[in-house]
Amino acid sequence: MLTTHPFDDDHLKEECGVFGIFGHPEAAAHVALGLHALQHRGQEAAGIVAYDGTHFHNHRGLGHVEDNFGSENVIRKLKGSMSVGHVRYSTTGETLLRNVQPLFAEMEFGGLALGHNGNLTNAAALRRQLVRRGCLFQSTTDTEVIIHLIAISLYSTVEDRLIDALRQVEGAYSLVALTRDSVIGVRDPLGIRPLVLGKMEKSWILASETCALDIIGAEFVRDVEPGEIVVLSADGIRSLKPFVKKPSRFCIFEYIYFARPDSVVEGTSVYEARKRIGSELARESRVEADVVVPVPDSGVPAAIGFAAVAKIPFELGIIRNHYVGRTFIQPTDSVRHTGVKMKHNANRAMLAGKRVILVDDSIVRGTTSRKIVEMVRQAGATEVHMRISSPPTTYSCYFGIDTPEREKLLAARYDLEGMAKLIGVDSLAFISIDGLYRAVGAAPGRNADQPQFCDACFTGDYPVIPTDFTVPSGDPKQLSLLNEEQT
Numbered sequence: 187m188l189t190t191h192p193f194d195d196d197h198l199k200e201e202c203g204v205f206g207i208f209g210h211p212e213a214a215a216h217v218a219l220g221l222h223a224l225q226h227r228g229q230e231a232a233g234i235v236a237y238d239g240t241h242f243h244n245h246r247g248l249g250h251v252e253d254n255f256g257s258e259n260v261i262r263k264l265k266g267s268m269s270v271g272h273v274r275y276s277t278t279g280e281t282l283l284r285n286v287q288p289l290f291a292e293m294e295f296g297g298l299a300l301g302h303n304g305n306l307t308n309a310a311a312l313r314r315q316l317v318r319r320g321c322l323f324q325s326t327t328d329t330e331v332i333i334h335l336i337a338i339s340l341y342s343t344v345e346d347r348l349i350d351a352l353r354q355v356e357g358a359y360s361l362v363a364l365t366r367d368s369v370i371g372v373r374d375p376l377g378i379r380p381l382v383l384g385k386m387e388k389s390w391i392l393a394s395e396t397c398a399l400d401i402i403g404a405e406f407v408r409d410v411e412p413g414e415i416v417v418l419s420a421d422g423i424r425s426l427k428p429f430v431k432k433p434s435r436f437c438i439f440e441y442i443y444f445a446r447p448d449s450v451v452e453g454t455s456v457y458e459a460r461k462r463i464g465s466e467l468a469r470e471s472r473v474e475a476d477v478v479v480p481v482p483d484s485g486v487p488a489a490i491g492f493a494a495v496a497k498i499p500f501e502l503g504i505i506r507n508h509y510v511g512r513t514f515i516q517p518t519d520s521v522r523h524t525g526v527k528m529k530h531n532a533n534r535a536m537l538a539g540k541r542v543i544l545v546d547d548s549i550v551r552g553t554t555s556r557k558i559v560e561m562v563r564q565a566g567a568t569e570v571h572m573r574i575s576s577p578p579t580t581y582s583c584y585f586g587i588d589t590p591e592r593e594k595l596l597a598a599r600y601d602l603e604g605m606a607k608l609i610g611v612d613s614l615a616f617i618s619i620d621g622l623y624r625a626v627g628a629a630p631g632r633n634a635d636q637p638q639f640c641d642a643c644f645t646g647d648y649p650v651i652p653t654d655f656t657v658p659s660g661d662p663k664q665l666s667l668l669n670e671e672q673t
C-alpha cells in the first residue's frame with residue numbers, strides 16, 4: 187500500500203503560503219523561489235500564474251514546488267513581469283487539480299488570478315446563495331466564493347469589486363491577486379494570517395513570510411496591515427483601508443509552530459519568540475533532570491530557551507531523518523507501526539541512564555508523543571518529563587489550520603494526569619496562556635476582554651463566529667485512544 191507518512195498526521199498543518207511580485211522580467215522564476223521558501227506552509231500542491239502584458243500563463247500541479255517548477259522549460263513558459271503563486275495544503279476542498287491555486291477566471295475587466303492563505307468561515311452559506319443565483323463553481327474551495335462575488339459585483343473597477351466581495355466574506359484571508367495591471371495583496375481585518383511587503387530594486391513583492399523575501403535577496407519593507415489592500419502597479423504602490431478597523435487577532439500559533447524560525451512575523455523573530463516561550467515554560471514548570479532534549483525540528487528553539495533558564499544541558503537526544511519521503515511502501519501493519527523510527531531515532535548515548543526533559547511544540551492526538559516517549563525509554567532514559575511550548579490544544583481551528591475534530595484532540599478529552607498517563611511520561615506540563623502571551627511580547631499576559639491574538643484553539647474564544655461550523659462545546663466524549671488508533 188502506498189500511503190502518506192502516518193506520523194506527519196499528528197501535527198497541525200498550515201494551509202497555505204502565497205507569493206506575488208510586480209515589475210521583474212523574470213517574475214515567475216522569483217515566485218517559484220519564494221514558494222520554495224514557503225514550502226512548509228503547504229506541500230500538497232503548488233501553482234503560479236504570470237501575465238506578460240497580453241496573455242496570462244499558468245501552471246499548477248500536485249506535489250512540491252520543486253516537482254512542478256524545477257524545470258526551466260516550465261518557468262520559461264510563464265512569461266511576464268507580474269506573477270503570483272501559491273502552495274497549498276487542503277483544509278477545504280479535496281486534493282484535486284481543479285482546487286490548486288492560484289484560481290484563475292476571465293472577468294468582465296480581464297483575467298484575474300487569486301491565491302488565498304486562510305479559511306473563510308461563511309463560504310458554505312455564501313456558496314449556496316451564489317449557486318441559487320446561477321454561479322457555476324469549478325472547484326470545491328472556499329476561495330472560489332471570492333472569485334464569484336467579484337464577478338457579480340456591480341462596481342466597475344477591480345479594486346471596488348474586490349472590496350465589495352470581501353465585505354461579504356468572514357474569516358481569515360491573506361490574498362495575492364494578479365490582474366492585467368497590478369498585483370494586489372490583502373489581509374483580512376483581523377490580520378489572522380501573515381502577509382508581508384518587500385522590495386527588490388524596482389520590484390515589489392508580497393509574501394506570507396519574510397523567509398521568502400530572503401531567498402530572492404529582497405528587503406523587508408513592512409507587514410501588510412490587517413484590513414489593508416496593497417496595490418502594486420506601474421504607478422508604484424497604493425494602500426487602501428476600506429474596512430471597519432478592528433483590533434488585530436494574529437494567529438499566535440504562527441509563533442509556536444507554523445512560521446519558519448528564520449522569519450520575522452509582526453515585528454518579532456519567530457526563532458527568538460520560540461526561545462522565549464521555552465524560557466517561560468522552564469520558569470513555570472521546572473523539574474529536576476539531567477538533559478533537555480527537543481523533539482526535532484520544531485521543538486529545538488523552545489528547548490534551547492528551556493535549557494538556558496533551567497540550567498540543564500541541552501542535548502540532541504533525538505535525531506531526525508531528513509530524508510523520509512512523503513510516501514513509502516507499507517507492506518504490513520507491523521512495519522507501519524515502526525514508522526516513527528523512520529522519522530526520529532533515539533540518540534542512545536545522550537539518553538541512557540538520564541532523567542530527560544522532552545520539549546515539543548504541541549500535542550494534537552498524542553499518538554506521536556506516546557511513540558517518542560516509548561522510544562526514549564527504550565534508549566535507557568530513567569525518567570521522561572514532557573514540556574509543551576503551547577497551551578493544551580482543546581478546540582479546532584476554522585481559520586486555515588488543519589485540526590482534527592475536537593473529539594480527537596487529546597487535551598479536549600483528558601485532564602493533565604490522564605494525558606500524562608496515556609503518553610507514558612513521569613510528568614507533563616504545558617505553557618500557560620499568559621506565559622505564551624508574555625513570551626511573544628504581550629506583557630503582562632492575555633487581555634481577557636480583548637485578546638491581542640487569535641488563540642481560539644487553546645481558549646475556544648473565536649475572533650469570528652464560524653458561521654459554517656458548529657463549535658462543539660462541553661466535554662468531548664472520553665474515547666479510548668487505542669480504539670481510535672485501530673480505526
Ligand code: SF4
Pocket residue numbers: 378437438439440582583584585586587640641642643644
Ligand atoms: S484557532 Fe489557533 S491555529 Fe487557528 S488561527 Fe487561531 S490561534 Fe491560529
